[in-house]
Amino acid sequence: MSHLVVIPKVALADEPLRIQVSGLGPNQLVTLRASLTDEKGVLFQSKAFYRADNAGNVDLDRAGATGGDFNGVIPMGLLWFLRPEKRYRQLVKRDVMGSPFHVRFDLYDSFHMEQVPDVKPLDSQTVERWYVKPGVQRILIKEGRVRGALFLPPGSGTFPGVIDMSGGTGGLVEYRASLLASHGFATLALPYFGYDDLPRTVEQLDLEYFEEAADLLLAHPKVRGPGIGVVGSSKGAELGLAMAAFLNQVSAVVSINGRTALYGTRLRYRGRSLQGAPYCVERTLITDTGALVSRGLYGAHREEAHAGAAIPMEKATGSILFVVGEQDQSCNSAEFAAEALVKMRMHGKQAGELLTYPGAGHLFEPPGTPLCRETLMGRSPMPLAWGGEEVAHARAQEHAWCEIQNFLHKHIGKAGSSRL
Structure with a gap:
């Protein structure tokens, strides 16, 4: 039988x-x-x-x-x-x-x-x-301006703190934060638009909101400092890099298929602002399935028109891990990461690392998640292409997930065990 x-x-x-x-x-x-x-x-x-x-x-x-x-x-x-x-x-x-x-x-x-x-x-x-192991606590956060969900690992000790941010979908996205908490990190899933009373769109953001979130996380009795980590994808990666450049609370940032310049978003912080660079609409392509390849939207930020939007990576005080898929159809993330590392090293900063994956697309998720090549999203008039090949992308997700945790362990402290 x-x-x-x-x-x-x-x-x-x-x-x-x-x-x-x-x-x-x-x-x-x-x-x-x-x-x-x-x-x-x-x-x-x-x-x-x-x-x-x-x-x-x-x-x-x-x-x-x-x-x-x-x-x-x-x-x-x-x-x-x-x-x-x-x-x-x-x-x-x-x-x-x-x-x-x-x-x-x-x-x-x-x-x-x-x-x-x-x-x-x-x-x-x-x-x-x-997506959560037994004993993990979820605490809905609505304190000051900060909104989100804090996931605390089981156990009596203190834990390294992480802020997790998703990309341009908006809203409260929790699955990566809950898994990180299951692996021993006190993780705040932090929305920044399209949720509760936060702005409905992402055209203008205040970095002081993210600073307040970092302070809130560090003040929690279950979180040990002195610094926190940030994990961000796409738009969330941009914001994580901006936090690294301006906020002393940030000791480590994982930038997953992000840009090192702001596009379509004005970012303010304590009287200073970065003006969102214009999109290069003429550089977009349409696939044979009718999906938009948007990587051409983002011109090189070294160009004069984009200079005011560049995140000052030379000011980053913590360590940064760039995770990029070489078949990313949403963003030329490999180019942005390479330029950032050059800029950092020109200013004597060696705390940058790069993981690049042939065959991987834009939507890096935890292991076991199938590749998604095209989706409808937000106000886009047509489907968006994300890129990637199934096996190469899945293997990249497995490897990157381990490397992300190792990077966080190294720079913000050891976490606990993870098995159910």
Whole structure:
């Protein structure tokens, strides 16, 4: 009798899975399917074909898929290749505390290209993929001007503090902050527009808001100083770099596919302002699927027209880790990171590091998250292209996630263990 095993049954969403099948006939052909339904009711699915060995076993750690959504030995391929039934949808966890993603794995005899209602699987397993470990606390923040959600790791000690910021989607985005807290960092998911009574748009921001958030985090009895870390993606990365340049509270910044100049956003701080550089609309492209490639919007900030928007990286007092995908279709992030490192070193600052990933796109997420190439977002009149290749992007996410945590450990202190 065939038997499908997927372990662990309950785990954090960034942990790898082990998938094995036993009890098959020698060289039997089978199909493995994965599926989950997100909180908006969108179904994500993947499939792969395998041939059992002479003992009737399939171990995805060693067996190569012979077709389906991918080929070759890719142990996490069924998660990496999950695709939505509705176009332009991204797999995003919204309620991190209330429930996990339930991922169902089905084993079928022979090759089933499509699901057939009257064909029953030989075996099925469902696993839970959580974005928070037991004991993590979520505290909704509405103090002074600061809005957000603070995630505190379990335990009686103090923890290194991190501010986590997302990109141009706006709102309160919590899934990376909750995972960081699950790995021992006291993490504040910090929205900066499009949430509660914050500005509805991002055209003008006050850096004193981010300073207030840093002070609030450092003042918490569970947070140990003297400095904090900042993790930001896209627009959030820009703001993290600005915090590094102007705020002494910031000891380390992780800039994920960000820019080192402000575009479309005016940033004020204590009487000084950086004027948002204009977008270079004439440099945009449209893909053959009708999505906007926006990386051309951002001209080199060394040009005269962009000089007033450049973040003064030479003033950064903390350490900075640039994480960039070479196939980023939203931003020429590799160019911006390289220019920033040159500028910092010209001013005697050696505390900059660069991680660059061939085949990776713009939307870097925690491990196990499938690549999203195109989405609808905000006020954009057309879908936005993000870039990336499934396997290269997924492997980049795994490597970068470990490196980000190691970088934070090094510069703001050790965190606790993470296993559920």
